[in-house]
Amino acid sequence: MATKTAAEQRDEAKQVFDAYFAECPSRKLLDTLSDKWVTLLLTALSDGPRRYSDLSRRIAGVSQKMLTQTLRGLERDGLVSRTLTPSVPVRVDYALTPLGESLMPLVAAIKSWAEAHMEDVEAARDRYDAAGA
Template sequence: MTTTCATGQHDKHDVYAAQCPCRDVLDLLANKWSALAIGALEDGPRRFGALQRHLEGVSPKVLTATLRRLEDGGFVSRTVYPAVPPHVEYELTPLGRGVARPLAALRGWVEDHLHEIGPV
């Protein structure tokens, strides 16, 4: 059975369909750094350096790429304040706040059940 993906704005989409754009969104949100960056922004706006310190182990290059993808997807907004050097803050958009709750549940589930999970 071949599945298709909707083309209209309000039609039902099928994430299992090979060409469905849902897969791109799922790929973005299921990414480790995206899920962690969204979680780090749940309590309010943060500057790049604060995000990098909070997300231990992320390189500046990967964090920049992650934030750009989240911004392009409408999950994060970027505000530049005129200063020397420029002051840039990232914060969740309403769409980002909407996805933050299920991602927080997933992060919490992983922490609670890590002892049951084999090597990955």
């Protein structure tokens, strides 16, 4: 049986998308999906298409730069679609793609879990901080 070189092992790992390998492209996707703005944008779009200004009002604290940057990244990854409607002014709507919709059960569950368990997390943080003081 022939042994594989490290380069061959890395190439093989890329083909099976194993996020434990540093070179695996799924790591970048995991990095994207773990971003708070991504989670909030996806859940804001889960009820249907929204305009940029609606998203900006819905997600408190997001800057125009971060909102634009996050929407572009989600569009690039195929999770969100952008539709221009010629009018005065031009109307731009954002919506989940079928790929984005397939992610929603997981994203919604994480958001719900965070909201439901925040008191427990805060209590754990307080205990940890008190023990370290």
